[in-house]
Amino acid sequence: xxxxxxxxxxxxxxxxxERVLGQMSxxxxxxxxxxxxxxxxxNAFVGLAHRRLSILDLSSTGHQPMLSASGRFVIAFNGxxxxxxxxxxxxxKRNCAPDWRGHTDTESLLxxxxxxxMEATLRKTVGMFAIALWDRQDKKxxxxxxxxxxxxxxxxxxxxxxxxxxxxxxxxxIPGFNGSIDRGALALLLRHSFxxxxxxxxxxxxxxxxxxxxxxxxxTLHRREKPVPxxxxxxxxxxxxxxxxxxxxxxxxxxxxxxxxxxxxSVLGQMMGDVPLGAxxxxxxxxxxxxxxxxxxxxxxxxxFSIGFNEDGYNEAVFAREVARHLGTEHTELYVSxxxxxxxxxxxxxxxxxxxxDSSQIPxxxxxxxxxxxxxxxxxxxxxxxxxxxxxxxxxxxxLWGMISCLPVRLRKTAASxxxxxxxxxxxxxxxxxxxxxxxxxxxxxxxxxxxxxAALLNxxxxxxxxRTFISHWAPEDVVLNMDEPDTELTRGLSxxxxxxxxxxxxxxxxxxxxxxxxxxxxxAMAVSLETRVPLxxxxxxxxxxRLPMKYKLRNGDSKWLLRQVLYKHVPRELIDRPKMGFGVPxxxxxxxxxxxxxxxxxxxxxxxxxxxxNPVSIRQKWLxxxxxxxxxxxxxxxxxxxxxxxxxxxxxx
Numbered sequence: 001x002x003x004x005x006x007x008x009x010x011x012x013x014x015x016x017x018e019r020v021l022g023q024m025s026x027x028x029x030x031x032x033x034x035x036x037x038x039x040x041x042x043n044a045f046v047g048l049a050h051r052r053l054s055i056l057d058l059s060s061t062g063h064q065p066m067l068s069a070s071g072r073f074v075i076a077f078n079g080x081x082x083x084x085x086x087x088x089x090x091x092x093k094r095n096c097a098p099d100w101r102g103h104t105d106t107e108s109l110l111x112x113x114x115x116x117x118m119e120a121t122l123r124k125t126v127g128m129f130a131i132a133l134w135d136r137q138d139k140k141x142x143x144x145x146x147x148x149x150x151x152x153x154x155x156x157x158x159x160x161x162x163x164x165x166x167x168x169x170x171x172x173x174i175p176g177f178n179g180s181i182d183r184g185a186l187a188l189l190l191r192h193s194f195x196x197x198x199x200x201x202x203x204x205x206x207x208x209x210x211x212x213x214x215x216x217x218x219x220t221l222h223r224r225e226k227p228v229p230x231x232x233x234x235x236x237x238x239x240x241x242x243x244x245x246x247x248x249x250x251x252x253x254x255x256x257x258x259x260x261x262x263x264x265x266s267v268l269g270q271m272m273g274d275v276p277l278g279a280x281x282x283x284x285x286x287x288x289x290x291x292x293x294x295x296x297x298x299x300x301x302x303x304x305f306s307i308g309f310n311e312d313g314y315n316e317a318v319f320a321r322e323v324a325r326h327l328g329t330e331h332t333e334l335y336v337s338x339x340x341x342x343x344x345x346x347x348x349x350x351x352x353x354x355x356x357x358d359s360s361q362i363p364x365x366x367x368x369x370x371x372x373x374x375x376x377x378x379x380x381x382x383x384x385x386x387x388x389x390x391x392x393x394x395x396x397x398x399x400l401w402g403m404i405s406c407l408p409v410r411l412r413k414t415a416a417s418x419x420x421x422x423x424x425x426x427x428x429x430x431x432x433x434x435x436x437x438x439x440x441x442x443x444x445x446x447x448x449x450x451x452x453x454x455a456a457l458l459n460x461x462x463x464x465x466x467x468r469t470f471i472s473h474w475a476p477e478d479v480v481l482n483m484d485e486p487d488t489e490l491t492r493g494l495s496x497x498x499x500x501x502x503x504x505x506x507x508x509x510x511x512x513x514x515x516x517x518x519x520x521x522x523x524x525a526m527a528v529s530l531e532t533r534v535p536l537x538x539x540x541x542x543x544x545x546x547r548l549p550m551k552y553k554l555r556n557g558d559s560k561w562l563l564r565q566v567l568y569k570h571v572p573r574e575l576i577d578r579p580k581m582g583f584g585v586p587x588x589x590x591x592x593x594x595x596x597x598x599x600x601x602x603x604x605x606x607x608x609x610x611x612x613x614x615n616p617v618s619i620r621q622k623w624l625x626x627x628x629x630x631x632x633x634x635x636x637x638x639x640x641x642x643x644x645x646x647x648x649x650x651x652x653x654x
Contacts, residue, residue, distance in 0.1 A: 002064070003031030003051040003526070004076040004132055004153075005170040008141045009161030009221045014042050023173040025049040028166055031078070031526045034058075039065035039074055045161070046134055046141060048076040049170075053529055055080065055273050055377060061102025068110040069098030072137050075113075077106050078166055079129030079151045080533070082269040084108035087124060091115055118142055118213060122232040126269065126538065130166060130208075141216045147233050148383075148537045149197070149210030149514025152522060156205035157224055162216055167523075168353045171205060179650065180204075183483040186355075186613060187476035190639045193357040194516040196488050198229075201354040201646075210514050211235065233539065236494070239506045242546025243498055255552055256565040259544070260293075263566065266538035267293040267379070275376035278303030280367055280532075281331070283319030285390070285560055285567060285576060287381030290535055292327055292570035294379065301330040305371040305378070307363060308335040309585065322575050334370045341366065341585050342594055348642065349649035351527045357642035358516050359587045359634075365524040372530040382517050383537035386509045387545040388560040389501060389553035393471065398500045401466045404458060412458045419455035463500040464493035467507060473636050479615050499550065513537070588634040592627055599623070599637070602644035611647065614640070 005024035012020060021038045029036070032051025040047035050064040065076045081087070084105035091097040091108075096115035101107060105127070112121040113133060128150035133142045143164055145153050155164040159176020171177060180203040185195045197207035208214060212229035220227060249255040267290060271277060279291050281304040294302045304324050308317025317333050324331035344362050349355075351365065371378045385391045404412065422430075456475070460466040468490040476485055489510050494503045518534070525532045535541070552562040567576060591599050601607075603623050608616035619640055625631040 002053055002078040003028035003166040003170075004049065004078045004130060005163075005165035006046070006048040006076060006132055006141075007158075007161050007163050007174065008046045008216060010045055010159065012042070012045075014040075017042055017047055020174060021047045021049045024165060024170040025051055027169045027173055030529055031166055033529050035063060037064050039067075039076075041134075041136070044136075044139055048074060048132055048134060050076040053376070053531060055275055055531060058274055059102060062104040062106065064106060066106050066110060068114050070114060072135065073110055073113055074134045074136065075106060075110055076132045077109060077129060078131075079127055079146060080270075080272075080531075081105035081109060081125050081127040081129065082272060083124075083126040087112050090124075118144070118215075119230070119232050122213060126540070128533070132164060139218050142213055143208055143216075144213035144232075145208045145210055147211040147539045148235070148518070148534075148542070150518050150522065150534060150537075152519065153208040154200060154205055155208060155214070156200075156202075158205075162221055168200060168202070168205065181613070181647075183480055183613070184486045186643065187480045187483045187485040188488065189355050189357065189643060190474040190476045190480060191472045191485075192490075192511075192516070193473065193635070193639055194512075194519065195354060195356075196490075196511050196515045199486060210510075235510050235542070236506065238539070238543050239502070239509070239546045240496065242543060242548075243502065245547060246549045247544075247547045252562075252565065255548075255562055256569070259548075259562055260566045260569070262541050262544045263289065263535070264293055264297065266535040266541050268297050269538070270379060270533040270535045271297070273377050276303070276374065277377040277379070278305060278371060278375040279379040280304075280371065280381065281306050281320045281324060281329070282316045282381070283321075283323050283575075284316065284381070285564055286384030286536060287320075288323045288571055288576060289384070289563060289567045290379050290381045291323070291329060292567060293535075295327045295329060296570065301328055303375055304329040304331045305367060305374070306331070306333045307367045307370060308333055309341075309363075310335065310337075319575070319578070323571055326571055326575060332370065332374060334366075336363075336366055338586075338590070338594065342590065345595070345598075345645075347527075349646040352519075352523050352646075355643040355646040356519065356523075357635075357639045358520055359638050360584045361520050361524060362585050364520050365527065368521075368525040368530050368532075369528050372525075372528040375530075377531045377533065378525070379533050379535060380521055381536060382521060382534050383513060384560060384563060386505055386513050387536065387542060388563045389505060389550070390560045391504075391508070392559075394501050394504050395554075395559075397467055397470045397504060400457070400470070401460075401463050401500055404460075404466070405463070407458075409461075416455040416458040419451050419458075462493055462495055464490070464495060464503050464507065467500070467504050473639055479618055481613060481615055501550065501554070509542075587638055588626075588632050591634060591637060592629065596627060599641055600627075602641055602648070603637075613643075613647075 017040050025036050028051055032053045034054040035052035037050045048065040065074050067074050087108050091111050098111055122144055128146045130151040130153040131144040143155060152166055154168055158171055158174045163171045163174050165171050182203045185199040185201050189195050195201060197209045200207055209229055211233040212231050214227055214229045279294055281287050281291050291304055306317050306320035309315045341362050344365050456469050460469055490507055494506055497503045521532050555561040605616045605620055608614050622633040622636055626633040626637060
């Protein structure tokens, strides 16, 4: 696990070139504190920088950037290739293997690129990675990213050259970087709490999408072209192929055994390393399954970690403790105070590097910080909800769309237009006048916004557009000034899948999973130099899961049904079966208490007007309603606050 950065083009002197690469490397030191390296070719105007967190082969033979045996290729690589020993065996059988200098997967990759080329090698890999490969013979730079998007990679033209890096802060260190904010990306942040690939918060700086690679030549650079990323695998195509060719089992036991075998293979592969290894454990289905399969294949107690909160509704530590006790893991837990969590907030703009407003980023950082005190690598249970139909919103959205889609389109459009013609505040006043005829226990605090959200849902013309509206926070056009919201996978839709539930699962797999969940975990963990691995989203598990008929994912109201059957082989169901609890913190009450002054400063009306990104009217209204306890707008306000905090830090950083 490491950090990479580099440039292609420009006209630096050798001393200036090395200085710039050194600054890009230094600012991502947290991703790799164990070693660093720079390689540059001033004649070709290309330079690679690398920060190393030593996991495999801790010796100097793992130093990067690394040259291939022939000297043709130079690589800066971030990640792990779990099947690199198998790749070595295949290379040796084909007489393509060099005299191995060490035992790293980096050297295995270089030999594979020499033998098979870029695309064929990427197709053969099992792992997580971001790669920069310079071809000294053909003068080409190739960037590549893993299938599911575990490892980040940003790129774009800066100051007349192509720049790339694991984090945006590396690109910000290049002379000429101006950091113009992309208002379309800001609109996406307010809608989703994250900025989906290929966009970033900065204009003309992009995220390389998962499962793609991108090639830049000298001619590409001179013309300042932005090549189209090439896919070597597709999560969408894997889902379409899986539903078209479903698995058939003679019994539920056979199905559970088949899934367990796939998961065992993935978990065992991701337990490799020459450093201490452990796992996050929340006590939920996903993390408990990963830990159970780790313990089943380990000779020693697995090290597990969880954090707890004393606030009601936010503490899963007690469940994790019971699962750990049953499995016999070496369990460490830490109860954190509200102040511990609050102390993280000023660090969030630095950790996440661009605005990111999933508030579970706070406990994710805290559990990463705890874990890093004991191990260097931690496995995570992320991905189970997207692959095995685990989110409650899948059931709720499918049920609502089932009712709405039965209504004639003209009736829906007319009803929506009528509702939207009256402002939310007017609806609230009408409701208050009529509330005398409604029993207290059945009254809503203020129905205007809910009616407008319902009207937007009535206007939807497909299940996928319904889901996009259903999961949106703000309607960005109401609050972001001078914005043009770009298309995303959520606007393009997936109507070819058999059911809306499957459409929602796939949309989350290609948007919410890489751009929220995996981003949240990567940045939080790497901020404390902790490598995380996610065995449930191994692409072989992903392909298998999409071949499972829905009856194995949802049965008799039980989500993740087949995954639960695997877990029940290792953990009694009474330790697992309970209502799903989110991994969060009480942002709603904190904004009315210890965070109130901080929020008031960032949401000051004159400040919002001066900065010029937002229309302050609806923001101030929501802040007033929330701070006085009339409404709970924690998620909407957190979107704004995380941008404002990031903007404040960004301006001071410049």
